[in-house]
Amino acid sequence: MPRTDLLDPRLRLFVYRQMIRTGRCPTVAEMASSLKAPLRNIRSSLSRLSESHAFMPQENGELWRVAPFSAIPTAFPVTVGKRSWFGNCIWDALGIPAMLGKDARIGASCGCCNLAMPIEVRAGKLLSTRGVIHIAVPACEWYKDVAFT
């Protein structure tokens, strides 16, 4: 049985690698099967990994946030080559090419009028810097309601 202190980093990287490779978040059962760990250990590990809010579980225990990825569709699709993911917000959408170090296209739009505002990252730079990012709540309150923030 994996030691708890070794399981957390293994599980964290497993989830990220699966997310990157397949475009979807592994289920808790898939995590347990792949890492050969009991479900209760996986759930405990996910609970610890969620303390930083990098991972966030749904009510059913499956993950909906693997920052910067969203495990569920959002208004922030990100495409890298033939692969695509969703960011949780514009910061996270930018975080995907930042994390991967890849060129990317982000299908962003204006939060007010929904006008398409596609963003392209190439060779580590933004091709256009048009637009303003708005964060509705102060930093100290971000995790009181992550979905709204």
Next chain:
Amino acid sequence: MLLFRSEQHIARWCKQWKRPRGGTLSLAQGWKLAQLWYGDRLSQHWQPKTAAEAESVFRQVGLVGEFWKLTG
């Protein structure tokens, strides 16, 4: 955290949602923030940022003031 065409569109959104205006940053600042925040996420030894480390990242991007404070 949403992207808007302009300050006017932020004001319209805030009015519609009955929210006070929050913090803003340019898209260029957002890209730098994303690089500093997520650049090491796939490191085997990644650890969550402390409040002080997060504030340091904000400062590097030029995000200072009460809105961006996490400590004290």
